[in-house]
Amino acid sequence: MSLFDHKISELHHMLHKKEISVSDLVDESFKRIAEVEDKVQAFLTLDEENARAKAKKLDEKLATENEFGLLFGMPIGIKDNIVTKGLRTTCASKILYNFDPIYDATVMQRLHEADAITVGKLNMDEFAMGSSTENSGFQLTRNPWDLERVPGGSSGGSAAAVAAGEVPFALGSDTGGSIRQPAAFCGVVGLKPTYGRVSRFGLVAFASSLDQIGPITRTVEDNAYLLQVIAGLDPMDSTSANVDVPDYVSALTGDIKGLKIAVPKEYLGEGVSEEVRQSVLDALKVLEGLGATWEEVSLPHSKYALATYYLLASSEASANLARFDGVRYGYRTDNAKNLIDMYKQTRSEGFGNEVKRRIMLGTFALSSGYYDAYYKKAQKVRTLIKQDFEKVFEKYDVIIGPTTPTPAFKIGEKTSDPLTMYANDILTIPVNLAGVPGISIPCGFVDGLPVGLQIIGKHFDESTIYRVAHAFEQATDYHKQKPAL
């Protein structure tokens, strides 16, 4: 039994009653890391000394104060593309191998204000480009349910660390499925909030019109508590939305009577494995039993989402990653003849192949003579994809389908062909293009591997997503399963 088998609210209660200390929580985290990190390899950087010092400080506070927030003293892991002041931030790229941020991302400031404790930085696909964390420039993270398999990506370290019990929760980022897909593969809860719900200030940009930071947790309730702290308008991010943040936990009523669910036929069709399909149909039965109804609908432009995404995300990436030039931070080549040569050698030595491939695709799609045919065309199709969702949401409260077409695949299985790897994201990408929120929660197992159920909501309606996810979680016990490790 681990302390982290308790929900955040229970741990909070135990702190209140002085049954445990903050140091106990941090000990638990580092004890578990010592036990399993050899196998899982989720962390790129640990911040043990600072974490323990902060725990001590908070314990002193605990002795004298009775009022403290829910995240007080809770250990958290942070995806390594979120900048942390004074704590190395690499984006799992050699080009940032030694980068020491001089400021905190807004989400980090909010976590500090809430007295959460950063345990360390988590592995990912380089610059969040990938679906398996195999594109990390530093190490291979393994799926805690089967060490021969990938944890998913790009937030693979975040999902694996939570599933392995190294931290009770973590932050990830999601551009085309990078929170939901690893959450599905690792059997945990991962939410991509509405675009604009959480500040992107301090999130190293990949595709700025798609990126969102979100929570990865063991339970839906924990997820809601974490979103509560990080959500909201931020003057430092002009794309963060000026929309009130509701009380997410109060939405967890367990009552979904009369809820109208749409199930897109495109999400249960070709490419989705029979076992995953069956798990989702079984989940829909559970929801029906709780008083919801579901109907099949169509999101007719779904099949175009993948191509649209790769053109748009790569175009944005090619611009965003121009800043890594060996001048102001990060790696610089030793053997350059002149400035242009220095840029080229630095970037070629610093970036991995997937990052180079996307930068080149994006540069091509934006280049003179091709802009209209590729980039602008994709922006127009994005409108059609967004309209598909708007139309369905006129009649239904949520859209439900699988998070991924299959459970976690084997390490090395999809690395040779980029398109095969990309196809793994067909069910998560449309959500980013439309900007709506989506969650993945555990809904079954196939041969001992977790299956994820994706629940998609209207813009800024994370509350309904949480309500449905929580009701399902209460009616099932998939979230209580733990990997053997």
Added chain:
Amino acid sequence: MSRISIEQVKHVAHLARLAITDEEAEMFTKQLDAIITFAEQLNELDTENVPPTSHVLDMKNVMREDVPTPGIPREEALKNAPDHQDGQFRVPAILE
């Protein structure tokens, strides 16, 4: 017919400030060709009268008061620089 030639790939790599070997150029040509061919399925759709989406929330200009605040201190700004001198970033020769 291939969508992108090896010369185009080399040109794009130059625009993106990436040095690639001939072998890499060949690999990227094959892979980018496959991706671009795949992307051309978008041409099945008539988008003549569809407006492009660049931002999902349809925000207009976001304004704020113009209040001066201190910038990043110079030492901080230079802290991560691979090379600096006299308080400035130092780079290799621009002119041969």
